[in-house]
Amino acid sequence: MRTTNILNEISDGKLYDIEDMVKADTCGCNGCSDCCKDVGDLVVLTPFDIYEMTTYLNADFDKLLGDKILLRENNKITLPYLKMQDKNKNCSFLDKNGRCTIHSKRPNICRLFPLGRVYQDNDFKYFLQVDNCPEEELKDVKVADWINIENYNENKKFILEWYKFIKA
Ligand code: SF4
Numbered sequence: 001m002r003t004t005n006i007l008n009e010i011s012d013g014k015l016y017d018i019e020d021m022v023k024a025d026t027c028g029c030n031g032c033s034d035c036c037k038d039v040g041d042l043v044v045l046t047p048f049d050i051y052e053m054t055t056y057l058n059a060d061f062d063k064l065l066g067d068k069i070l071l072r073e074n075n076k077i078t079l080p081y082l083k084m085q086d087k088n089k090n091c092s093f094l095d096k097n098g099r100c101t102i103h104s105k106r107p108n109i110c111r112l113f114p115l116g117r118v119y120q121d122n123d124f125k126y127f128l129q130v131d132n133c134p135e136e137e138l139k140d141v142k143v144a145d146w147i148n149i150e151n152y153n154e155n156k157k158f159i160l161e162w163y164k165f166i167k168a
């Protein structure tokens, strides 16, 4: 019940499936990079995220640890998170022009915004966060096109397994 209440406060009150249309398209973000700042405790990385970024950057996990990734303890489990820079709280993967240097392999959570994910009954749906993205005219887009994940069904299966594992 509490999850439903919070969801109603932060979203447009609807839940979306992968084939649904949603007003989430920021049309290139117009030079904005707000959602890549000060999100260190929000972007927890999955093993697949780590695999994608280490492969793309041709760097092993230990090399990224400390510089780009931080370990944090959350609910008695230590997990990797994006590291924000000390001086300006920008994500360590953001370049000086405000662009993501790992855009094609950015973490799963980064792909969603301004969408979020809500888990229910061994499944998840998407919701549209309101009041967080400064882009005023969000356009209609299919959820699948917005998040643009390859091998979606396989990826979803992995996300659900990982979520179950973390909860356990
Ligand atoms: S806050 Fe919105 S407009 Fe700005 S970078 Fe993020 S998604 Fe794009």
Ligand code: SF4
Pocket (backbone or CB within 6 Å): 035, 036, 037, 039, 043, 082, 091, 092, 093, 094, 099, 100, 101, 102, 103, 106, 107, 110
């Ligand atoms: S990984 Fe890329 S998309 Fe995600 S917060 Fe960092 S700069 Fe932004």
